[in-house]
Each structure stands twice: as C-alpha cells, then as structure tokens.
Amino acid sequence: EWALRNGIPAGTRDRLDRMEARLAGGEAMVAPIEFGIGGAVFEIAMHATAAGGFVLVQNDITERRNLEQSEREADLLLRKVLEACPANIVMSRVGDGEVIYRTPAATELLGTEKRTHGIFASREERADFITALLPDGRVDNMTVTGVRADGTRFPCVISARLIDYRGEDVMVSTTVDISREIQMRRTLAEQREQIFQAEKMSALGELLAGVAHELNNPLTSVVGHALMLRDEDIDPETLRR
Numbered sequence: 001e002w003a004l005r006n007g008i009p010a011g012t013r014d015r016l017d018r019m020e021a022r023l024a025g026g027e028a029m030v031a032p033i034e035f036g037i038g039g040a041v042f043e044i045a046m047h048a049t050a051a052g053g054f055v056l057v058q059n060d061i062t063e064r065r066n067l068e069q070s071e072r073e074a075d076l077l078l079r080k081v082l083e084a085c086p087a088n089i090v091m092s093r094v095g096d097g098e099v100i101y102r103t104p105a106a107t108e109l110l111g112t113e114k115r116t117h118g119i120f121a122s123r124e125e126r127a128d129f130i131t132a133l134l135p136d137g138r139v140d141n142m143t144v145t146g147v148r149a150d151g152t153r154f155p156c157v158i159s160a161r162l163i164d165y166r167g168e169d170v171m172v173s174t175t176v177d178i179s180r181e182i183q184m185r186r187t188l189a190e191q192r193e194q195i196f197q198a199e200k201m202s203a204l205g206e207l208l209a210g211v212a213h214e215l216n217n218p219l220t221s222v223v224g225h226a227l228m229l230r231d232e233d234i235d236p237e238t239l240r241r
Contacts, residue, residue, distance in 0.1 A: 009035055016044065016056075023048045034061070041065045087174055092116045094130065094162065094169040109177065111149030119175070121145035121153050129158065133171065137162035146175060154179045 003013040012035040019030045023046060032045040040062045047055045082089060088106040092099045097115040110119050120126040125144045133139045139160045146156040160173035230239065 006037075009037060011035075012044075016046075019046050020054065023054050088176070090116065090119070090171075090173050090175070091165070092171050092173070094134075094171050097126075100165070100170065106175070107149075109148060110146065110175065116171075116173075119146055121147055129160075133160055133162055143178075146177075155182055 002008050003010055008016070012033065015033050019033070022030050027048070029045075029047050032043050034041060034043050036042070040060060043059045043061045045057045045059075047057075049055060082101070082103050085103050086105050087103065088109050089101075089103045090099060090106050090110070091101040092115070097117050099114060099116060102110070113119060117123070117126060120129070122145065129139065129142055129144060132142060139158065141157045141159055143155065143157050145153050146158075148154055155178050157176050157178055158173055160171050163170050163172055
C-alpha cells in the first residue's frame with residue numbers, strides 16, 4: 001500500500017520485503033536502507049520485537065546527506081588545489097607522526113616516508129620541533145636538517161600549524177630547501193674575503209710604494225754624489241767605499 005501511494009519506490013519495497021523476511025527468519029536486526037523520493041533522502045531501519053513482529057523507523061536524512069555531499073565536494077576541491085600546489089605541504093598526526101597527506105611537491109622532495117620521523121635527520125631536532133609547536137600551535141621558519149627522497153641530508157626551514165582534524169591533533173607543515181641560499185651565502189662570503197684580501201694587498205702596495213719613494217729620494221742623492229766622487233782625486237780605499 002505504501003508503494004502504491006508512491007510513498008516509497010518499487011525497488012525499496014522489494015528491499016523491505018527482503019528485510020522483513022530476514023527478520024522473520026530469526027535475525028534480530030538488519031542494516032538500514034536508504035531511498036530517495038521527491039528530492040528527499042530517507043533511511044529505514046527495521047528491528048524484530050519479542051512478540052514476533054517488527055518495528056520500522058523512517059528518518060529524513062536529506063540534510064545530513066547534503067552536508068556529507070558538500071563535505072565531499074569541499075574535500076575534492078581541496079585535494080585538487082593541493083595536488084596542483086607547488087609548495088611542500090605535509091599533514092601528519094602529532095602523536096605517532098603518521099603522514100595523512102602530502103602534496104606531490106612534498107613527495108618529490110621528501111619521499112614517501114609513512115611517518116614524519118624520516119623527514120628529520122635526527123630525533124632530537126624533531127623533538128625540539130614538536131616542543132616548539134605544542135604551546136601555541138605554530139612554528140615559523142625553524143631551521144633543521146632534513147632528509148631528501150634519495151636519503152641525502154639538506155638544510156631546510158619548517159613552518160607548521162596545529163589543527164584539529166576529525167578529533168585528532170594534526171600538524172600541517174611546509175618545508176623549504178635552503179641549500180642554494182646557504183651556498184649563495186658561502187659564495188658571497190668567499191667573494192667578500194677575496195675582495196678584502198685584494199684591498200689589503202692594494203693598500204700594502206700603496207704603502208710599499210710610498211716607502212720606496214721616500215727611500216729613493218735620498219738614495220738618489222747619495223748615488224749621484226758617489227758617482228761624482230769617482231771623478232775626484234781620492235785615495236783608492238775611499239774610492240772603493
């Protein structure tokens with residue numbers, strides 16, 4: 001009668017018949033079924049009674065299903081954005097460090113470690129990082145030594161935020177490789193040292209040139225007088241000197 005009055009679709013009526021048969025066969029409870037009609041979504045649950053019959057409960061779950069659909073669409077959109085994101089983003093549980101999600105860029109840099117322990121070169125650095133994160137739920141540009149996908153170590157800075165995700169403390173972190181920056185700093189330091197040495201040698205050259213000039217002036221006079229003394233009638237010892 002319910003199906004004839006278009007209260008439920010014909011397919012749902014058949015499923016209800018099967019549920020009723022299973023309850024009559026001795027099962028105490030069967031899994032609920034869902035059906036949609038007129039743009040609404042309903043859930044039907046059936047339970048056996050001690051008297052040999054059953055109780056049927058129908059709930060309107062349209063709002064719940066719409067909310068779940070919106071959450072799925074939001075999750076899908078977020079995943080698409082993260083998949084296209086060039087940043088190294090990793091979501092992991094704080095307690096055991098298990099990685100929940102990582103962007104392709106993070107996979108390329110850090111590999112596919114199941115736990116964030118493998119991202120840090122030492123346990124001490126990870127412990128310091130978590131200790132800094134927990135009080136305020138955030139860390140900005142903390143310098144640590146990371147481990148690349150190929151196992152090599154590299155200097156990096158990590159920033160993170162602590163969020164609640166499905167009732168768990170989850171860390172969302174970004175990792176930036178600063179190897180090139182450090183190499184550039186070293187190169188600049190070496191160049192500055194070279195310039196300093198060049199300036200020092202230049203200053204020393206100017207000093208020596210000044211000293212030579214100051215010495216050459218009186219020496220020129222001495223040499224000139226010595227040359228003139230050769231033409232004088234003097235004793236051999238004086239001439240030798």
